[in-house]
Amino acid sequence: MKHEISEKQGASVVAFTGEVDLESSPAAREILLKCLGTTGKVIVDLSQVSYIDSSGVASLVEALQAAKKNGSQFSLAAASEPTRRVLELARLDKVFTMYDSVDQGLDS
Amino acid sequence: MSNTPSGKERRDPRRFDRRKSTNVSGHLELLSKMSGHLAVTLNIEETIQKALDLIVQFVRAEGGALFLLDDVDASLVCKASAGPVDIRGISLQAGEGIVGQCVTENSSRIVRDVQQDPNFDHSVDDSTGFQTRSILCTPMTVHTQKIGAIELVNKLDDSGLFSDTDLLMLQTLASAAALAINNARMAEDLVEQERFSRELELATEMQRSLLPAPRPAPFPVCGINLPAYEMSGDFYDFFEIGDGRIYFSLGDVSGKGMDAALLMSKTSSLFRCLGKSLHEPNVLLATINRELCETAIHGMFVTMTCGLLDQATGEVQLANAGHEPPLLHARDGSFTPIPASAPPLGIVPLVAGNGGIRKETFRLDGGTLYIFTDGVTEGDLKDGSRLGTDGFKKIILERQDLPVAERIATIVSTLGDTGRKRHDDITLIAIDATSPCLIEDTQHNQGTMIARHTFPARAEELQLVREVVSKACDDCGCTRSMATDIVIAVGEACQNVVRHAYKDTEGGEATLEIYCKDGIIEFHLQDSAPSVDPDKIKPKWPEELGPGGLGICLIHDIMDEVEYLPVRSGQGNLLRMVKFIERTN
Numbered sequence: 004m005k006h007e008i009s010e011k012q013g014a015s016v017v018a019f020t021g022e023v024d025l026e027s028s029p030a031a032r033e034i035l036l037k038c039l040g041t042t043g044k045v046i047v048d049l050s051q052v053s054y055i056d057s058s059g060v061a062s063l064v065e066a067l068q069a070a071k072k073n074g075s076q077f078s079l080a081a082a083s084e085p086t087r088r089v090l091e092l093a094r095l096d097k098v099f100t101m102y103d104s105v106d107q108g109l110d111s
Numbered sequence: 112m113s114n115t116p117s118g119k120e121r122r123d124p125r126r127f128d129r130r131k132s133t134n135v136s137g138h139l140e141l142l143s144k145m146s147g148h149l150a151v152t153l154n155i156e157e158t159i160q161k162a163l164d165l166i167v168q169f170v171r172a173e174g175g176a177l178f179l180l181d182d183v184d185a186s187l188v189c190k191a192s193a194g195p196v197d198i199r200g201i202s203l204q205a206g207e208g209i210v211g212q213c214v215t216e217n218s219s220r221i222v223r224d225v226q227q228d229p230n231f232d233h234s235v236d237d238s239t240g241f242q243t244r245s246i247l248c249t250p251m252t253v254h255t256q257k258i259g260a261i262e263l264v265n266k267l268d269d270s271g272l273f274s275d276t277d278l279l280m281l282q283t284l285a286s287a288a289a290l291a292i293n294n295a296r297m298a299e300d301l302v303e304q305e306r307f308s309r310e311l312e313l314a315t316e317m318q319r320s321l322l323p324a325p326r327p328a329p330f331p332v333c334g335i336n337l338p339a340y341e342m343s344g345d346f347y348d349f350f351e352i353g354d355g356r357i358y359f360s361l362g363d364v365s366g367k368g369m370d371a372a373l374l375m376s377k378t379s380s381l382f383r384c385l386g387k388s389l390h391e392p393n394v395l396l397a398t399i400n401r402e403l404c405e406t407a408i409h410g411m412f413v414t415m416t417c418g419l420l421d422q423a424t425g426e427v428q429l430a431n432a433g434h435e436p437p438l439l440h441a442r443d444g445s446f447t448p449i450p451a452s453a454p455p456l457g458i459v460p461l462v463a464g465n466g467g468i469r470k471e472t473f474r475l476d477g478g479t480l481y482i483f484t485d486g487v488t489e490g491d492l493k494d495g496s497r498l499g500t501d502g503f504k505k506i507i508l509e510r511q512d513l514p515v516a517e518r519i520a521t522i523v524s525t526l527g528d529t530g531r532k533r534h535d536d537i538t539l540i541a542i543d544a545t546s547p548c549l550i551e552d553t554q555h556n557q558g559t560m561i562a563r564h565t566f567p568a569r570a571e572e573l574q575l576v577r578e579v580v581s582k583a584c585d586d587c588g589c590t591r592s593m594a595t596d597i598v599i600a601v602g603e604a605c606q607n608v609v610r611h612a613y614k615d616t617e618g619g620e621a622t623l624e625i626y627c628k629d630g631i632i633e634f635h636l637q638d639s640a641p642s643v644d645p646d647k648i649k650p651k652w653p654e655e656l657g658p659g660g661l662g663i664c665l666i667h668d669i670m671d672e673v674e675y676l677p678v679r680s681g682q683g684n685l686l687r688m689v690k691f692i693e694r695t696n
Binding site for chain 1: 570571573574577592595596598599602603606609610661662664665668669
């Protein structure tokens, strides 16, 4: 898994690439929590995520919970098919705020 | 005797050349003929008869005989004879007669008037009516090895006497004949060696076939035998007796070589044959002992350990007759030797009550039982020191994370690759119920195994596992979206093994087997971690949202059947997941 953080319109956009699994999810968790500590709005770009497992999903859930606690905004954008499938299976697709694209998320 | 005219001839070789030019060219022709004969035949008798005929003709003698030295009793036997009387087969003792003296003293002789020579043996003339007047005799040697002698009788010219030149010729021709005979003998030896080595090869192959074929990894018994020579005096064997138990044995026959190998074959056959009906290891050893004693080969005996492993409980019953104590490496890391309770087999017919051979009963309980011959503990390491029991334990501890088959292979390669000549066979078996031991299941007809992947229980291994699963789904004809789902489910199951089953331990591993049959893809995920309570890993959605619970939830959502199967070895977990396939097209 690789990641890239960019600042757009006052928000942090975190783009993950590759597989977010047991091996990489601790890093994903740390990155997300760190961004939430510095910005009030975090958008996770999932378009280049080829696989995410329950530990990756757990990192997203933990970030969501942290955002809610701080009153920050936390959303997912452009979820790839495998990501969308796991979130659906986990019935989390309705729990997260999900946008079709990063731009849509920035505009909201 | 100093009948060596060569000295004289050497003084002026040019004179010799001029005077004997016809002889020399004839000599060369003769040598060439003899060589020709040698080239076409490897038969000694034929070779020497032809050589002698040519020599007799060339030197112009009335008759001749070629004697060969018998290696066994040092007598000289006539092997070829030319002339009016055939004396083939007559035999002279070392030093006897003119021929005997020639050979003993390794010197040539010209006897111009045999009637005046005290060494002349008249018996042949007397019995044949032949009249020997003069004799020319020269020994045949190759390097320092005495081969025999060639004797010519009665020069066919007016004088009836052999000249120094005749002797020189005979000496040269005898050297050539000696070489020819030596070559033919070596060729014969070679053929004999070849025949023997072919027989040995067959015997070796036959003996190797007595060892059981290795079984795929889930089988809890594996063994290795590395003979020091072609034939081995060690053996091991194992087979199932039909009630879920496995009989195993390992033995070491005293001595080396062919006799040990034959006794080995007999003992291992007795084990296999009697073991099918005698399901008490100590009774079995006592019975084998009786059989061996009935047909005892003096001074030979067999040390042997055999036992039964109950795959359902991991219980082992073991009996040891005079064999190096097997080592039980328990899960807590301790080693317990199991000493012999009786002398080796084949020495004394033991009294009633199985002759005191005891049966030890214990549980493997996640441990491993090692049985080995003294070729292992007394084997040399690279530095020349002995492996010893401590060295053995050390290697086992260092390699305990490896599958058991690799552990024992390490021991064998440590001893086998030292660059030193080994003098003892290395034989070793391991009984290990912690090896994944999947149930050969008839009620779950899981179809054909299309993939098997064993992996260390670490997070970084999971990506490869998913690739294996993804490919298997493709091979099984799953749609892409179904394959994606299956990868998620199996990935979660593997992740649980890494995160939970092995959470307190390092170095565990798991094996994923994938089966495909019509309309179904089935996954067996086996670990050897402490058993989990299936009740604790039921889906806990949605109240206790955590990654572990979420993973289980995903597995149950995606898969059509999810269950934990009992593990035959009593150790570890076996998760079975089944998906009914939607096929592409």
